[in-house]
Amino acid sequence: GIQVExxxxxxxxxxxxxxxxxxxxxxxxxxxxxxxxxxxGQLINLFYIPSGTKQNGRLSATTVATERYSLLYISSSxxxxxxxxxxxxxxxxxYKLTFGKGTLLTVNP
Amino acid sequence: DVKVTxxxxxxxKRTGEKVFLECVQxxxxxxxxxxxxxxxxxxxLIYFSYDVKMKxxxxxxxxxxxxxxxxxxxxxxxxxxxxxxxxxxLCASSATGLTTQYFGPGTRLTVL
Numbered sequence: 001g002i003q004v005e006x007x008x009x010x011x012x013x014x015x016x017x018x019x020x021x022x023x024x025x026x027x028x029x030x031x032x033x034x035x036x037x038x039x040x041g042q043l044i045n046l047f048y049i050p051s052g053t054k055q056n057g058r059l060s061a062t063t064v065a066t067e068r069y070s071l072l073y074i075s076s077s078x079x080x081x082x083x084x085x086x087x088x089x090x091x092x093x094x095y096k097l098t099f100g101k102g103t104l105l106t107v108n109p
Numbered sequence: 110d111v112k113v114t115x116x117x118x119x120x121x122k123r124t125g126e127k128v129f130l131e132c133v134q135x136x137x138x139x140x141x142x143x144x145x146x147x148x149x150x151x152x153x154l155i156y157f158s159y160d161v162k163m164k165x166x167x168x169x170x171x172x173x174x175x176x177x178x179x180x181x182x183x184x185x186x187x188x189x190x191x192x193x194x195x196x197x198x199l200c201a202s203s204a205t206g207l208t209t210q211y212f213g214p215g216t217r218l219t220v221l
Binding site: 031 | 146151197199203210
């Protein structure tokens with residue numbers, strides 16, 4: 001099956017800093033999503049982005065499908081951005097998402 | 110807004126008990142999913158369903174079964190709970206085709 005690798009595994013920032021999270025995948029995909037898991041465990045959708053670039057406020061994402069990677073940019077980070085960020089991909093037609101291990105982001109005041 | 114709800118946030122059961130985890134979505138989605146999340150192992154798919162009464166095994170179906178009698182409801186059943194099924198269980202739903210999966214708040218199950 002598809003392998004998904006996220007980097008870095010951990011990231012510590014000061015409030016106001018920018019960051020880039022990376023997701024590499026081993027095969028072509030037709031679905032890629034970025035999630036933020038809050039401290040209570042809820043997975044919140046950030047982007048559905050199998051290709052191209054999207055922006056939502058301070059967050060943006062780019063997927064280069066031909067090179068099998070996606071990037072999540074967080075600008076002017078806030079303490080509420082803390083949590084685990086997951087990349088998940090689907091490579092087939094059965095809608096099954098394969099998740100990366102996540103990036104644990106800590107934003108300090 | 111899509112809403113996916115799960116019957117309990119926290120649940121404590123004893124070894125050997127039959128456990129039902131319920132998931133309900135309000136967006137008329139065809140697809141529903143059950144995942145478990147464990148430290149160091151990430152999220153893994155247990156079962157999914159693409160229509161009423163239809164189900165397919167995910168990566169780790171052993172020890173679990175599912176039921177989907179109505180489109181909006183997808184149940185995960187632990188026939189005889191064991192301590193290695195202590196985990197966070199997450200339900201998700203999506204419309205047909207390759208679309209966004211929406212997750213519920215999760216159920217943290219502890220089996221003693």
